[in-house]
Amino acid sequence: MxxxxxxxxxxxxxxxxxxxxxxxxxxxxxTVNCFIDALxxxxxxxxxxxxxxxxSTERLRxxxxxxxxxxxxxxxxxYIDGADEIDARGHMIKGGGAALTREKIVADLAxxxxxIADESKLVDRLGRYPLPVEVIPMAAAQxxxxxxxxxxxxxxxxxxxxxxxxNWLLDVRGLAIAxxxxxxxxxxxxxxxxxxxxxxxxxxxxxxxxxxQGVKALSFD
Numbered sequence: 406m407x408x409x410x411x412x413x414x415x416x417x418x419x420x421x422x423x424x425x426x427x428x429x430x431x432x433x434x435x436t437v438n439c440f441i442d443a444l445x446x447x448x449x450x451x452x453x454x455x456x457x458x459x460x461s462t463e464r465l466r467x468x469x470x471x472x473x474x475x476x477x478x479x480x481x482x483x484y485i486d487g488a489d490e491i492d493a494r495g496h497m498i499k500g501g502g503a504a505l506t507r508e509k510i511v512a513d514l515a516x517x518x519x520x521i522a523d524e525s526k527l528v529d530r531l532g533r534y535p536l537p538v539e540v541i542p543m544a545a546a547q548x549x550x551x552x553x554x555x556x557x558x559x560x561x562x563x564x565x566x567x568x569x570x571x572n573w574l575l576d577v578r579g580l581a582i583a584x585x586x587x588x589x590x591x592x593x594x595x596x597x598x599x600x601x602x603x604x605x606x607x608x609x610x611x612x613x614x615x616x617x618q619g620v621k622a623l624s625f626d
Contacts, residue, residue: 411523411615416440418613418620422519424482425450428473430511431465432486433458433504436521440485441465455481457511458504459569475510484515488522488609489534489602495520495609495625496585500537500602503568509600512607520609524616531585535576537563537602542573544597551595552577556588572599 406414416439423429423444431441431454441461444454445468453471455478456462462472486508488497497520499505512518536558540548549560552575563574582588585605592601612623 406615406617408523408525412436412521413439415521415523415613415615415620417443419485419519419521420444420447422483422485422517422611423447423451426452428452428478428481429454430481430484430486430515431456431461432484432508432511433461434487434502436487436523437461437485438464440521441468441470444468445470455511455514457486457507458502460502460504475514478514481511481515483517483519484512485519485521486512488520488526488604488612489537490528490531491520491522491526491609491612492528492531492585495612495623496531497604497609498531498534498536498582498602499604500539500574501534503537503563503566503574505537505602506539506568506570506600509604509607512604517611518604518607518609520612522612522614524614524621527612527614531582531603532580535578536580536582538575538577538592539568539570539572539599539602540575541597541599545573545575548595548597549575555591556580570599
């Protein structure tokens with residue numbers, strides 16, 4: 406199967422986790438686009454969706470799916486999103502689509518995070534994929550220097566990209582993330598950091614992995 410076919414496969418498989426008559430949390434990215442297209446086939450069974458990006462909101466609405474503001478809901482049963490990397494404990498790197506802060510907000514509303522990805526995203530240790538970090542623009546150079554001194558990472562501004570929140574993104578290369586939760590906790594405290602693209606505190610509980618043999622479901626305690 407091609408990568409696009411694997412994405413479509415896990416997008417359809419994620420429908421099994423959508424709770425009828427409830428609101429579903431929807432992430433961002435090409436794999437999530439496949440899920441949104443699949444969700445459109447059962448849109449009459451859900452109350453609506455909370456979206457993590459302008460891009461996903463537009464796609465949901467194009468299918469006639471009601472989109473609620475996160476401030477309108479207290480909790481949602483499930484959040485479905487992709488990952489740039491995921492390890493064997495459900496920790497992820499996210500932010501390739503520049504929506505990491507809003508993704509964390511919606512994920513935090515959810516009782517369960519279901520990750521959908523193709524098998525290339527499963528890694529032994531996070532860090533091969535550049536780590537996205539959303540920063541206040543005036544702090545970009547300062548945060549980049551701090552990554553170099555604290556972790557030996559090389560951070561660069563993602564050119565031509567502004568987040569939906571009006572901020573910049575740094576992509577940090579050269580990392581081997583041995584303790585994702587500790588790094589997430591520390592970096593989130595640095596002045597000027599809006600959020601770091603490590604999802605360890607709010608990690609996936611299930612990963613639907615698209616493989617050449619079909620969808621493999623991984624569960625994390």
